[in-house]
Amino acid sequence: MKVRQILYSFLAVSLLGACSDTDPSGNFSLNDCPQVAIRQLVGNDSVVVCNLDLIKDTLNIPLSQLINDFKIIKLDSKDEALVKSYFTHITDNYIGVYSGRMIPYKLFDKEGNFLRTIGSIGQGPNEYTLIYDSQIDEKNKRVYLLP
Structure with missing residues (x-):
């Protein structure tokens, strides 16, 4: 079970890592990313096969994709x-x-x-x-x- 979770985590990171930079308008979508992995049946087992050539080293994700608003709160200094x-x-x-x-x-x-x-x-x-x-x-x- 733990191996499966690690594999899925790697797959998720790989999928995100395969995405190209955002376009100049700032729009970002996972649909812009190439498919880098597929699930194949090998014997009686389902295996995820990754094309590592499609995975890039970096990924630019606009902050607006992660949060809606941001507030800095200064805590009391007593x-x-x-x-x-x-x-x-x-x-x-x-x-x-x-x-x-x-x-x-x-x-x-x-x-x-x-x-x-x-x-x-x-x-x-x-x-x-x-x-x-x-x-x-x-x-x-x-x-x-x-x-």
Whole structure:
């Protein structure tokens, strides 16, 4: 199963890598890409065969194909709000920031205003030494941390 996932990932990257540069008007479509792989039946097995000559080294994809809008949010700079961010969890109304180690989880609103620190560093109740993951549940107004 894992080999199949790796093969499909390679195929997807290969298909994208085969695409030519975008035209001057900025239009981009996967229909502009040549077909670099086909599925063939070999014995009782289905095999994906790639024509590597059609794959290019680079691909120019306009940023507009990846995102619709973009906003830079400056987070509050109060002393209690400072965090060295490695991980960020963003929802419609909140931004959660944590580093994974020795810095408590910080919660900001969607405008970047510091709201609160969730828990603290330690080994007692409501304390943790590191965070592996987080989830913000806006509907129930909860923040879930996986310490």
